Amino acid sequence: MFVYIATPITLLLFFLAKKLYSLKPSGLLNPVLLTILSLILTLLLLDIPFAEYQQGTSVITAFLEPAIVALAVPLYLQLKVIRSRLKFILTSCLLAVFVAFTCAFYIMPLLGADLITAASFAGQSVTTPIAMEISSNLNGIVSLTAAMVIFAGIIGASIGLPFLRLCKVKDQQAIGVAIGCASHALGTAKILEDNEEAGAFSSIALIVCAILSALIMPILYQWLIV
Structure with missing residues (x-):
């Protein structure tokens, strides 16, 4: 079940982290860092295998290459x-x-x-x-x-x-x-x-x-x- 909501949850956590960072810019509140920590906590609390999460976020992974090219x-x-x-x-x-x-x-x-x-x-x-x-x-x-x-x-x-x-x-x-x-x-x-x-x-x-x-x-x- 989590595989279908993995991408929305990841994006939601990232945009929340971005919003928090915009309110209080700080190295400790780096959006990527906060998102990673939040996802680790989510997977641990819900006892979700990483393989299932990885499968659910394949769409995000697919966009990494064009994102790098955009640089x-x-x-x-x-x-x-x-x-x-x-x-x-x-x-x-x-x-x-x-x-x-x-x-x-x-x-x-x-x-x-x-x-x-x-x-x-x-x-x-x-x-x-x-x-x-x-x-x-x-x-x-x-x-x-x-x-x-x-x-x-x-x-x-x-x-x-x-x-x-x-x-x-x-x-x-x-x-x-x-x-x-x-x-x-x-x-x-x-x-x-x-x-x-x-x-x-x-x-x-x-x-x-x-x-x-x-x-x-x-x-x-x-x-x-x-």
Whole structure:
């Protein structure tokens, strides 16, 4: 029965969370975070299997791909500016990939993580499908990777912009690249609400980071374990 009302309930919870956020903007009241927590609580209280919920929200899942493609619109509008800053974008994204790899495989082991856990965290800053594929190639735990990707996106969307402002980063292009490299589509969608130029740079950064991560991380991993 729940399978037929899963989509309406999900949309209702999301729009309620959006309304709450509009009344009191706060990182802790991020609409995505509130919706996820509300859905977890609903499934637990009603003892509903996740597989049933997933089946009921297949329509929402189907719209994720065109939603991601829609992020290309501000990118196209800022194409001339992006071309002039392409070297800056590529350098930043390449650095982001190496930082992510270093944190996963050199810093996390110092905190007690094994190789499988580290591999699961390596792609957390790129979009979910690519991060899961990277995790699979590195023998990581794909489900853990998916959870961490969502977590990274929520953190970036919630506190990314306030944190950059606290660090006195004012250039919209730099803000966009930082958000795109660190918190993929969720961060990009959020920053797009604030500034179109930053959103365009965030869009291209998340794309470049995803491509570079998919190409470079398996090579670095093989070099690491040899």
